[in-house]
Amino acid sequence: MADFILNWLVVSPAFAVPFALAALGLIVAEKSGVLFLGAEGFMLVGAMTGAGALIVMGGHPLLALLAAMLAAALVSLIFAFLVVVLRVDQIIAGLSMVFLCQGLTSLISTQQGWTNRPISGLDPIALWPLSELPVLGRLLFHQDAVFYATIVIFIAFHWVSTRSLLGLRLKAVGENPDAADAAGVNVGLYRFGAVLCGAALIGLAGAYLSVGVAKIWVDGMAGGRGWIAIALVIFARWQPWRALAGAVLFGCIEALIPRIAAAGIQVPQYFMLMTPYVATLAVMIWAALLRSPRTGQPASLGTPFVREERR
């Protein structure tokens, strides 16, 4: 039993990382007041680009991850242009990005022959001597580069958002763009930047699925994780540390599914596959029932900014 739990916990971080990165990407973008529903699509872009780059360039997983982030940021230019410059409805723009990315990734990967091709992927890095610690060593200090990077990114975001003018302005733009504008902050620029950074993080989350975990690209492999990440952000009230905790929780659930089946416990497979979504629903209902006035949601989320010209 102890072995079962240890083996389960050791693989859980690999399942938690994509949720954590995607949720943080969403938080970055949404703190600026842009409602970002395209996460699922940008994860697919990242996942496909990561796998493709690895096949094309060969053997440089970190370069592949970088390429994935760039690709997601590049595609998000379309979204940013739509919602920031043209002030298109952010829900519709976000949903269409998902469908665009689904189609785009299937098209490109089929044409290039990237689908279902095994790739080398990321290897774990042991942080000696910490990796020699009992239990914790295997759990926390014998993971791959993205796992460590995720922790660094979270700390960096926390620092920026609480201790820098950049973070103060980002939050101001999301809370009250009129006030930010009057204070001389370029609202459009901040929203543009936030969408690009957020998409890059979500792209990294996607690339980790193909390059880090599955070591293969399959059509639609994000498998709804982008949507779960959106629920996570609501659950976390747009706070990064709570999002991280939620990601770990969901990662553990996801890691448990194949293990329970392998241990021979009779649970209907589809029920198990459903659990993350049941948990998502539960989270949303819980958040709605709480009805606390402080949902943490940026006050102007989803509202395009127009300098108050006469209407």
Add this chain to the structure above:
Amino acid sequence: MTSALELSGISKSFDGFRAIAAADLDVRSGEVHALLGENGAGKSSLMNIVAGLYAPDEGTIRVQGRPVRIGGPLDARRLGIGMVHQHYKLVKSFSALENILLANPEGGFARGRATIDTALARLADSIGFTVDLTKPVGALSIAEQQRVEILKMLVGGARLLILDEPTAVLTDMEAERLLAMLRHLASEGAAVILVTHKLGDVMRHADRLTVMRNGKTIATATPGTLNAGELTKLVVGTTTTECAAPAQNVGAPVLSLTSVSSGGNGRRETLSDVTLRICSGEIYGLAGVGGNGQTELAEILMGVATAAAGRIMLEETVNITHAAPKTRRAKGLAVIPADRHSYGLASELSIADNYAIGDVYSGKYGGVLRMKSSVAQSAAGVAVAAHDVQGVRSLAHKAALLSGGNAQKLVIAREFAGAPRVILAHSPSRGLDVRAAAAVHARLRSARDGGAGILLISEDLDEILLLADRIGVMNRGRLVAEFAAPADRQAVGEAMVSHG
């Protein structure tokens, strides 16, 4: 003497509408300069140009004698121009310190905070007030939020201070303190522009004034050379002075509230134990600083919120405590809501539809499946003409296209159509100019003289004193005092702010 600010020939159009037409303004250092005009005269637009929010189409701006181009809020700040907007530009979830830092980012995050702290300590002595720097601004009172805005400007080193309707949301006492503080800043060499439509503030506190009408600056003068009547004439174009006209025929009670409280279900009690009685043929004015329970009371009377305790009776016989809004309407309650665009009108529907919806259950506009739009059209047409709703090019136009005053007239036309017994009028003249407000007041008086009982809820004490036959004062959710007209302004004001 050089001018702190000199505007000449400024024009600005929005979507073809000329909001400002060749406006000139000259403001000197060391003076409080009032910019006076009705709503929509272009005062705020002109000042937004100076603050860098709008770019002028034509005209030149000089600051301290030098011609300048103000391309954005940052340019304005660099030129020492600070503005407190009518709707505060504050991030509600940020603390005062964070808000000030956002507008004054010099020195970065950590050092900037330290600089602001010392600057505030220095300022506190000279202007005589402090604010809680750590609480979220949204949790501060309106007057405190205004102080944060003022500190924001002063920390940035503003020498030209623009305040857009600063006294509109303050009690008399708070307003006096603010104006005295502005005087003090001017005496230290700052130039202060006071945008306002309150003549009293101008007469007592301004050194000079400029009047705007229809986007033009039409006169600059010193308050001493004009009396209130002449000033009104300049602002409005014609002289309209409203006089109080007390009720003649006060009859039996038509609306009585007994120990009405809000809250329950774990929500905060914002209205506690309110008992009041309104008779036919009288206007009962409910005064109070905004946020003292008036909105909750209005919602409970409208039927969109339910009272947690107490009893509401119409005509002493009909209990409507738990009645649906529809039933209340049928029993003769009419409502002029405070927010005419969210409760009063469906902005996207046509004027005719907006008129007809008030009486849609009577069946005269058709049944459930078929609507007789022609009947609605003609009824609306008659009402629009009778109530002098201007700017109606077609009854099929969206209600959103009506100006504030005319939208209000449409609401009144609809609400008064059924000869109501009780009228709830919540801030009926908010945002209206003098003439439109006078028209609204006249309608209320004639409804009263026709035998209706009117509950007038207003934060504008002048409006209450002008219209009400009896006055009640709300303070922290309670009805703390009642006065009979003519009431002593001082006494009513004190009841509004006392913390007894």
